[in-house]
Amino acid sequence: MRVRFLHIILLLFVVSNSFAQDKFNILGNKDSYALSFKMVNNLIIIPIEVNDVKLNFLLDTGVDNSLLINLKLEDSINLNNVEEIRLRGLGEGDHVSAVKSENNTFKLGKIFNDDHMVYAIQSENLNLSSRLGIDIHGIIGGDLFRDFIVEINYATQRVKFYNPDTYTYKDCRRCEDFELHFYKNKPYIYASVDVDKEIPVKLLIDSGGSDALWLFDESSLDISIPEKHFNDYLGRGLSGNVYGKRSKIKKIMLGTYILKDANVAYPNYNSIEKAYRHVERNGSLGSEILKRFRIVYDYPNKRLTIKKPSKYFKDPFLYNMSGIELMHNGSKMVKQRQSDLLKSNSEGSDRATVQMVYSYVYSLKPSYKIAELRKDSPAYQAGLQEDDIILEINGKASYNYKLQEITYLFSSKEGKKIKLLVERNGVTLNFEFKLKKLI
CATH class of the missing domain: 2.30.42.10 (PDZ domain)
Structure with missing residues (x-):
């Protein structure tokens, strides 16, 4: 049985960071390393040891820095060189207190970083464990993707990390290449959507969002909410709940690949006001669509490759009809x-x-x-x-x-x-x- 979605929306915030020593490497100078993951409601959960404590992390392209969230007493770890700060993200709420910590050891199997910076947040808004039914202790994204070329195979639930210096692209007839555009260290691509007409859109690639597609109706005169829609809770962000409207879209085009009758959500402006700071952004591409492909993320060369459809490609787009x-x-x-x-x-x-x-x-x-x-x-x-x-x-x-x-x-x-x-x-x-x- 395949579960299609869960409305979990993760924070999008930007903080300064120095990457001089903070770098992930594969032990033994290997060219690649593969790791199995759990897929829960379209989301990728990977095991990571933080200062020798085993934890579960969400792999999320929509975040820049690594986060620790809602650690319980039994998950307690020693964090090094701590400093109190305040953060704000998606949701209808205020800033939250956090701790910035440097010089921490992160291990993902044979992937190693002994000088990693992480933010520890204790906020009920980010209690992902209760919404997913599995313990989630942290979120990791840009920190990993910047240091490797990352291939995600949703069908086999395997993620493979390649050394960018030795990786070579092979001829692939069924591949689609996209240029990655970065804003505040987060990846965006251009795609097309068809509501009443076909329009180009710039979308954040958000593997930590389990919905298919978000569109910001106030970002373009060409984006409007369809007449057939319903109001709904969309999820939780760092600063509280996110609400909006849900509907269907005729199709979304990713190169030559066309996905029809996809789910789309239109978050309320006051829930995502921070996201509108990137004036060119029109929305987000979530994992309900990403899981339908085998994807190679190449941050170092600003390139994204869709290698071929996965076994989920023809799955219908479902939504919660109970309320x-x-x-x-x-x-x-x-x-x-x-x-x-x-x-x-x-x-x-x-x-x-x-x-x-x-x-x-x-x-x-x-x-x-x-x-x-x-x-x-x-x-x-x-x-x-x-x-x-x-x-x-x-x-x-x-x-x-x-x-x-x-x-x-x-x-x-x-x-x-x-x-x-x-x-x-x-x-x-x-x-x-x-x-x-x-x-």
Whole structure:
């Protein structure tokens, strides 16, 4: 089963940095190194050791510097040469406090940097773990992409890092090359979209955004919100929630590749005011589209290559028809019955007696609650509320689902009946609704 999206929007901020010694290298002077990753709701999660502590990082082209976010006590690490600063990013909120730390050791398998700068942020706005259902301790992007040529294969869930000094391009008939343009150290490409007419757009390449496409309607007179749309929560940024409108776009063109009937979101201006500082930017290209290709990022030579479509290329663009945005609500103790067969032979007899013996074990299972509820959605009209804890989905205990599996279920088929058993203020309640398309 493939999960198409989760509305996670990551911060976009710029800070000064010196790259004189802060550089990633492959141990043994190797020409390349490959690393497996987990793909959760289109997003790339890679393991990194920070000062000898094993953590999970989101690989995000939409950020410049490395970040540590919402570390818990058990994740505590020693950070070197710290300095308190303030940062601001996407979302309807104010600046947040952070710690700038230098001279840290980062290890990604055989990739090594013993003098890395990182920003540590303790903000509930960036609690990605609860939204993805997997522990996320940090975000890394530009720092890695600047030092390597990076090839991402979403189909095999492998990322390969090449030494730019020894990498050679091969002839490729099915490849599309794009020039990378950089603003504040972040990568942009030119593409075309067709709403009522075909128009050129400049898009941030945002592998840390799980949506397909964002367009800024106030960035161009040619970009307007379609008549068929609905208001929705788009995600969380460093400075708070991001809201906007969702719709469909006729097609998006990346060279000769054409993607039809793609999802598009139009974030509200007050949620992304900072993004408008780059006056030429028209939006973002997210991982719901990026995952449909095998991509080579060549920051040193300002080049991006789409090598060929991946197995996800023809997947339909789905969206959440329930109106429910779930989040991980910690864990709960669950009593489960297990059985064992006991066999015994009666004295003086060839016959065996088989007895079923039951025992009970307790284990920790995930709990989910409603974090956001779209007004006038099927779930809203059925009477569900924010902070309702989901106990069962269509008669199956919710802890038997992964978070992304529930997201897919809510996006699967118009008219599908959803039955929920929830807990609200200590009382269990039953609700029922049908998924409904809005666009």
